[in-house]
Amino acid sequence: MDILNLIVGLFMIGIGFLVKSAPELIAGYNTMPKDKKKNVxxxxxxxxxxxxxxxxxxxxxxxxxxxxxxGFTMIANSMILIVTLVGVTILVINAQKFDKNKTKKSKLTYFILGLVFLFVIGVITYGFIPSKTIYDNDTIRFSGMYGFDISIGEIDNVELSNELPTIKMRTNGFSFGNIKKGFFKLDKFGKSRLLIHSDLFPYLIMTKNNGDKIIINFKDKIETEKTFNKIKTMIDK
Structure with missing residues (x-):
């Protein structure tokens, strides 16, 4: 997470200097007719x-x-989302004062921002929905955001651990507070698939035949243990 926040932060700063030197990159302005650009x-x-x-x-x-x-880890891990959403909203609204064209686009701007805001809230809400485990013959399905199917034949080993390897960075996933879903780079394990719903152990660790790791836990440790026992039984058949 440290690296991701640093990269995104530096990227925003770089874009800031870029739009100053090349104003044509500014969305909205670059598509305006020449006669309207004169009024900006x-x-x-x-x-x-x-x-x-x-x-x-x-x-x-x-x-x-x-x-x-x-110590506010949840807020720290959500800085990219929170700052970008609030910051971009403020930028778009206040940028209107530099446009002297008499148009009705302000309402459209607010409408678009509203849609973006609802989309972001929807994504966050979907990310918070707990995954469910569904057993179908020799296949196990985990529902929800970044859910997946895995056959018993793909699993080489399954175990419970009270420790989660240090997460170095998110490569393609959802991260909000203690919730981690998707693909992350972990210390010792490398790129791994996570479905983490809380910071409570134990963690169910599945190792696939190709060496890839899948780490899962739920808000209720009993549910994590039940899932482990069920998968272990299916493997040992």
């Missing part, structure tokens, strides 16, 4: 966008380490 204070807009994106980038980096240092 592009010097002020590009400066505003540069400063705003730099602030967003620095907030992601500093906010992550600050909240992690004071």
């Amino acid at each position: 204070d592009i010097e002020g807009l590009s400066t505003f966008m540069r400063n705003g994106l730099i602030i967003i980038g620095l907030s992601i980096i500093i906010g992550y380490y600050l909240f992690k240092w004071i």
Whole structure:
């Protein structure tokens, strides 16, 4: 997570300097007809966008380490999402003051922002929905975001562990507080698939025939243990 926040933060800062030197990259302005571009204070807009994106980038980096240092891990791990959503919303709304064209696009802008906001909330809500384990003959299905199917024949070993290897970075997944779903790079294990619903052990670790690791746990440790026992029984048949 440290690396991801740093990369995203530096990327935002870089984009900030880029839009100042190349205003044509600013969405909305780059598609305007020439007669309407004349009514846009592009010097002020590009400066505003540069400063705003730099602030967003620095907030992601500093906010992550600050909240992690004071112990608010959930907020720290959500800095990219929170800062980007709030920051971009503020940028889009305030950028309107640099456009002197008499249009009705403000309502459209707010409508689009509303849709984006609802989409983000929807993704977060979907990510919080607990995965369910479904057993179908020799196949096990885990539902929900980043759910998957796996056949018993693909599993080389299954075990319970009270420790989760250190997560180095997210490669393709959902991360919000203690919830981790998708693919992450772990210390010792490398790239692994996670369906983590809490920070409570035990963790169910499945090792596939090709060496890939799948780590799962639920909010209720009893459910994690029951899932382990069921899969172990299916393997030992």
